[in-house]
Amino acid sequence: MRYGIFSDTHANLDALEAVLRCFDRERVDCLVCLGDTVGYGAQPNECCDLVKANTKFCILGNHDAAVAGRMDYSYYYDAAREALDLHASILTKTNLDWLRGLPYKEEDQATHFCHGSPVDLEEFEYIFSVEQAATCIPIWDRLGQATFIGHSHLCKSFAIGRERVYEVVTKEFEIHPEFRYIISVGSVGQPRDHDPRASYTIYDSDRGYFSFKRVEYNVTSAAQKIFGDQRLSDSFGARLFAGI
Helix, strand or coil, X not given: CEEEEECXXXXXXXXXXXXXXXXXXXXXXXXXXXXXXXXXXXXXXXXXXXXXXXXXXXCCCHHHHHHCCXXXXXXXXXXXXXXXXXXXXXXXXXXXHHHHCCCCEXXXXXXXXECCCCXXXXXXXXXXXXXXXXXXHHHHHHCCCEEEECCCCCEEEEEECCCCEEEECCCEEXXXXXXXXXXXXXXXXXXXXXXXXXXXXEEECCCCEEEEEEEXXXXXXXXXXXXXXXXXXXXXXXXXXXXX
16 A cells, blocks of 8 residues: 655645645555644635545544644644634634544554554653653553654654654655664654755655655745734744744
8 A cells, every 4th residue: 555644734725735736646555634724824724625635544643632622722822723613613624623633553464554653642741852852761562563653744754663662764665574664754834853844754655655845836826815904913824934
């Protein structure tokens, strides 16, 4: 199976459309979204519609859970909370119902998908360091050969042994059967690794081969849509130019 995997679109339609065009060229067998289709950006309904129409699996992210009434987000900082309030108010009933029904995890044989750490799915814990990845060692036998996550907006990979974790620092690599892998696929709509290009990934489970990919999109267009909505913080648009 040749998977196209992406995450954290955050209502950035310009970035999502660019990534979907890349997946068409890559000729993947199925698309998987790891959550956070909403939050921060200016076009939550349009992004929900596209993700629904194009993915085989879509996972619940923490921003999705917030707008769908599935978690408390009162502790989020003001601008993020206000964006979630806005999205909850403007999403169509169809899209809200879709978010309310999304799963915390999907398993496709030995390939697993979730938004944050697989240790406690409803807590949405981050994994972007060796120390955080090591929390998965106690559940090694329950992990997929490869588990794909989002949430951190960073492109990170970890090979998990039964006693030790190693960070994989290459952008393309083979999956070795003696390890379990946790792979954070970055963000389509709000990268935070100082690279403003949208992130997406390809995983060929038959070959056991994984690749990180990036694509340029019209950042100015996405940012201007945020700047033009007085209900959203300008910071959400400004950060797109720097990838932070």
